[in-house]
Amino acid sequence: MLNGALVDDKIAGRFAFSTEHSDGLIDTPNQSGRYGKYDSYSARGKLLFQPTDTLQVVLSGDYSYTKGNGGAIQLGIGGNQVIPDTFGAYTDDEWTNNDFVSSPYRQRLRGGYLRGDLDLLGGTLTSITGYRMNDSRAINDDVPVGTVVPVFDRRQVVKNRSFTQEVRFASAPGRFSYVVGAYFLSADVSTTNIFFYSPLPGSAVPGSIRRNPDVTNITRVQDGNVRSLAVFGEATFEITDNLAVVAGGRYTSDRKKVDYRAFSTTDAGAIPGFGFPGEVRASGGRTWDAFTPRFTIKFEPTQQINMYATYAKGFKSGGFVDNAYRDPTIPLEPENAENYEIGAKSRLFDNKLDLNVALFHQTTKNLQNFSGAGGIAHTYNGTLKMKGMEVESVIRPVEDLRLTANYTHLVGTYTDLRDPLVNLDYSGNPAKFAPRDSFTVGAAYTGRLGNGATLTPQADFNFSTRISTDDANTLRLYDNLHRDTRGRTLNARLNYETADGRFQIGLWGKNLTNNYQIVNADDITAFLAVPGNGTTYWKIFTNTPRTYGLTLSIRR
16 A cells, blocks of 8 residues: 655545455365465555645545355255265265355456535535446356256356435534435446256156256346435434434435346256246336434433434335246335334443443334245245344453453344245244354453563454244254354464564464354255155355464555
8 A cells, every 4th residue: 555645735645456365265075176265456546635725525446356266065964864876976074165166256346436525614515426337257056966067056147337426514513413415326237147957866856857967047137227316314412411312314215127038048848847937028117215214312421321212214125026037027115124222332440341232123024035945046025023132341451451242132033924936934933144142252462572562362252043044944953954053163363563563473263163153054955856755955155164374464
């Protein structure tokens, strides 16, 4: 990074460049390449203009390119531990990457913005104009058979272009302060998905589907435009030195349009087994509007304690049902969330203890829930209730010693969740990927050496209870898999820094106890065998195994 003045008191520049390479962490026994292998390059430049004492303008541009292999995918077996002969050299050992061709991906991001801040009428008028481009290609969700053909996989090509404009005015700080503004977005989005299916002999898929090693494919092309308009404002009024109220709101109008085409390059007669009726063309569009308010009361009984209560509504615009092939112009209703939260933030005992507590309750109506049930990716609406509490603390018992702790209790339930594709009711099931209890504890001590340098050992431990990974919550029926969704990760680091701060050397280890954790699991039994024979097969995504490293940092 380089930073400095180009014209004294008028123009300054900053340029940063970074590159990163990783050989990967997990070998792939059945395919070439390793999980986690990647190369990335990025550059960012900024120019700061200050023509007057009241006007500041920033022009920024950035570019990045990343290529590599995606996440490690392996086989998880529930019930009878049977690996069919048709799986070839498949293995279900922990942290084994059975991904096909290592799930390569490519992503190119670039864009920039122009920002101006003008001191006006005792406040600040800000304008931010941005433009971004995203091009990416990926092969993912692949589960191979032996070393030749995947059972199924998805190839995706994405091209996005977006323009944004925001204008806002913030008043000067005072007993009464406010901010008002407007926002505009226009984005063109193009996505191409190619689904490849190659069911195994003996699986539940109809006999008309081509069997391995032949491949059946379906291509979906979606071109869309998104336009969003919003006006917003928020005001803070300090009733007394200890009591303040905050009130604000946002009015949003989102319009989405979609042009859709789905087709197959294989035998038309084979496709209906996957619910594909033949070539599909459709177009549609819709606009959604919402007003989302927020109210907060802040009370400071002492300078060390800040108590608050907040009521807020949230809005996520609707879209179109992603149900693989059938009618892609069916509107997906917008999410509407209502949240209540009370809490306190405090710094006590002469700054030796920070203690923050929060209680919350949120209801999300028309939750846009994604599912892979029935072997077809699709989205549908439901209702989710989440409630819980969070406690976080920092303790400084003596100088240079810092202890941290965080605990979260979360109860999430789908109060209404009916999947129209598979005609099943999941109401009452727990929210996916939401552990009931989780906590983190950590410690760091800064040891000061005689030459002015510092030596800092630190460690943290993270724990989370078991989770559900699908709407039906069926993973819990197989304890050998469900128990591995618990998180128990120990990390540590020893850092040395010279007295002038120019050099740092860090020796670190992640997941030191080598705790194996399943972070996501999809039931793929129907693609591999006939369900109900005592064995289920799961596509497993995991955490990273024990990793050691050494980091050297130089500042000049």
